[in-house]
Amino acid sequence: MDCRLLNEKSLVFAHADPHAVSDYVNQHVGSHRILLPRNGHPEASLSHRTFGSLDLCQISYGSRVQVTSPALETLYHLQILLRGHCLWRGRGEEHHFTPGELLLINPDDPVDLTYSDDCEKFIVKLPATFLDKACSENQWRHPGEGVRFAPRHRLEELDGFVNLISLVCQEAEAEQTIPQVQEHFAKIIASKLLGLPGSNVSREPLTAGCPSFERLVEFIDNNLKQDISLEQLAELAHMSARSLYALFDKHAGTTPKHYIRQRKLETIHARLSDPRASVRNVTEVALDYGFLHLGRFSECYKSTFGELPSDTLRRRN
Structure with a gap:
């Protein structure tokens, strides 16, 4: 899955200091810290677009790097591995994510990720309130403890998702874009995710049997x-x-x-x-x-x- 979903129009950093990229990510995508090897001069790249209620980000650090965070607090991260591999540690488990796999990080999940030298990711940032709203609008039962996802998924579990993300990126980079269209696509992404196996959302209609x-x-x-x-x-x-x-x-x-x-x-x-x-x-x-x-x-x-x-x-x- 060696591809770019965002093109040069969205490029923010190219061949840049990884710490500068990390500072930008902290402001726009999610709070974290990075730990780089002491030797070498890695060059990081980052593309970014705001799209309705979502943020789209394509990132590579150009080196083995550990990314940690106590929690994302009010955000969900959908991370699609495009190149290389990424070691995830969490819940007493660990897994090497490879291209074609999805990592879903809940707001209260600690983050501990180690990127390979050639690792590149596409990240969708979703506010927790946006997923809550998607539950309500679809009239699905919202869990009292909040929406939660299992961390590991494969792209084939979301039929047509790569094409949807590609279309969203095209729309995000269009010369003229309509906010209502952006929000419509964002809602489709949220609804797709809420239907994933391993989530705690019941798709039983909210008002079924309760006049x-x-x-x-x-x-x-x-x-x-x-x-x-x-x-x-x-x-x-x-x-x-x-x-x-x-x-x-x-x-x-x-x-x-x-x-x-x-x-x-x-x-x-x-x-x-x-x-x-x-x-x-x-x-x-x-x-x-x-x-x-x-x-x-x-x-x-x-x-x-x-x-x-x-x-x-x-x-x-």
């Missing part, structure tokens, strides 16, 4: 600009507050209050991202959806989407 929950979801989505109380939801579902919490925990893996806040944030994010939406400023949109403490809203938004709401609004223009 009460389906009715609550519809009510919430139709009244996002209102101050929705737990009492309203409990009355609508004809159940006690305790049963209401149990219902949301079972079908959404969270509390009613957190679910409502998340849906409001997702709707605000969609409006700020959409050039067709009429938005004068962030404050107006935040107040529309009941966020009265703007500083707290910005913190919550950044924690969810990895950037300030003003940055989202600026990027769409």
